[in-house]
Amino acid sequence: MELCACFPKVGSFLEVVGDVTGLSKASVLLSVAALTPILLRHARVHIKIPTTREEIRQVHQGFHAMAGIPRVIGVVDGTLIPILNPSLVDPCWIGRKHFSAINTQVVVDHEGLITDIVARREFSWSFLLGDSGYPLHSYLVTPVTNPATPAEERFNEAHTDTRTHIEWMFGRWKSRFRCIHRSSGGMRLSPAKSRGVIVVTAMLHNMAVRAGADEPPPLDKDEDSEDDDAQPPVPDARAALHQAGVQTRQELIDLFF
Template identity: 45%
Template sequence: MAIIRRYRLPRGQIAQLLNSIGPQLMRATRRNFALSPEIQLLSALRFYATGSFLQVLGDGLGLSKASVSRAVQAVTNALLPLAVEHIQFPASRQDITEIQQYFLTHHHIPQVIGVIDGTLIPILTPSVDGNVYICRKGYAAINCQVICDHKALITDIVARWPGSTHDSFMFTNSSVGQEAQNLQGLWRLLGDSGYPLRPYLFTPVANPMNNRETNFNEAHRVARSIVERTIGRWKMRFRAIHQSSGGLLFAPQKCCAVIIVTAMLHNIAVQMRVPLLNREEDEEVEEEDVEDEDGMGPHGQPRNAQYMAGFRARQQVIDRFF
């Protein structure tokens, strides 16, 4: 447990990571600084876990802050290509059926393949275009789009947009959003009211008028809480991406790489059933940008056909509730 508490992964998994990226770290070591691949990896894992270079210094490794910073960047760059192996959107018929069956059985909403949410990862305010990174909560951040399945595995993550970016814009311009548009009717996601209502993306009813709509909203809320808990556990496991750490002190592109790597490590921990040793889960629920559902868009303009199609598809599901 001491190894897990310190590095968030068991000894065997750390050894597997070292085996995968060790040669790359050895080449970097010969060019830049005399740290073994083992020390570099452990320094990076400890940084991901705590979010503090200074705390790493106190761990008895005897490293300077600059050495730890270089190690974190080297390890992050080496781990990043492995993310595609561990963060995978469901593609096989078996995986899709399993997830859809879970949401239908437990939440009574058909064809759901995942739940989606945006979360803010604090960063140091960039010197260039820093204003666009200021989020609605008043600090510089990367706005990340996270999709997870019923097992709390992150199946897709988009970590490249400044904090001021709206969740709906991120989804529309993401690969999953584009695929959902092309495959309408095959699967759908559940999101909060900050997302656009679509046949492939169900949001809650803004103003429920009867028991069926109320029951649908409750089922939707309970199902969508999965992604909130997943994000909370991810940030609790890897405090580097949590606001309490003071933010990632890298350039935005490097921050995005750290975010993706920690998401990958989260999935590894979940798949290996690594316990979350912190006493309480940090469930951060972001504020929603709620839209009116009166059939009208901004400035009283009629909503587009996609919204109306989503409204009808959701209503068909609501009609089954009682």
């Protein structure tokens, strides 16, 4: 964990680690490159969606206790992990916030554990909560864009209160591993290797949470999120999925009368 641990807000984490350990930047880079694939072999053990009835029950209860929304299996959102632009003439890594980054989609449970990265699955009776930048499905519930009733307003408030949990987790994760925070100056690794480091830091974050490690120092509000409040258009081919999501959301709204 020391390779990416909490460092002051200064330049490259490689130089900082080298100064702390007495190694050159090149040696630190080689160590990261050698260790990352070894740790990645264990990622599926430490980053996983709840599957057993008891695991699902505990997550449902944990989220319900936050703001009263039942059956939530996780909160999903994207966050920008800064990297150095791999090519000065390649704009594909430059996001709308005008810096090079990998947009990382994460699912978080009620305890702040990362349970999935780039989630693409359905969850039977459970569902995820996402902001209005996500499409509405039966397994991914978004807030009401223009609430027109008190029940819809109360549902939106509960949705927001629950969803802020993931922003809190992003802060803990990036504070614990400053190499994935924008203050590091961007990871000085290729995009492929950077993705591996991102997954490894998620795995180590979960291990730290489960072990009851000390809380990392707080960061300023995360400015690296990819929030998009615009409701995406619903293509005809996905209209049925959207309608199923409308029904699921309405059943939840009815609980807030």
